[in-house]
Amino acid sequence: MEQKRPLGLILIGSFYIFGAFVLILTLFTNATEQFGIAVRFGLPNVPENIMKVFVSIISLVMAYGYLELKKWGYWFSIVFNIYFLIVSISLYLQYSQQYGQYGRQPxxxxxxxxxxxxxxxxKIKHFLKKGFVV
Structure with a gap:
């Protein structure tokens, strides 16, 4: 019997796709942020537009593997989020000292x-099971 793909998987994958498209759109706008995407990924010396393209591509590839329940998508997601978590915590600690409450919120x-x-x-083990439908 085929089972439905969990809603959480669909939401997470969709958020990564949405985020990638928003990053691509910001290449063509004059969007300014206090902390650009390069800073948020712990690479402040990388040009912002290059970082936006790179993160967009990475997000789309990861979302594809995640939504298609590929083992590499599972591991890619775990490694990506561990890296992003470590960088975010270290930047949270660094910028909370420099900018106070509002500098650390992102x-x-x-x-x-x-x-x-x-x-x-x-928590989920759906990446290891077969028989899921969209």
Missing amino acids: FLGNALWSIAVLIYTL
Whole structure:
């Protein structure tokens, strides 16, 4: 009997796809942020536009593997979110000293997202099972 794909998987994968498209759109706008995407990924010396393209591609590849229940998508998601969690926590601690409460909010949100995705991904075992339908 075929089972439905869990809603959490669909939501997480969809958020990564949405985020990638938003990053691509910001290449063509004059969007300014206090902390760009390069800073949020712990690479402040990388040009912002290059980082946006790189993160968009990585997010789309990861979302594809995640939504298609590929083992590499599972592991890619875990490694990506562990890296993003570590960077977000370290930046949270660094910027909370420099900028106070408002300087650390983006990094706290990123850390909480990474924790939520990691807990959900590690909890489910759907990547190891077959017979799921969209």
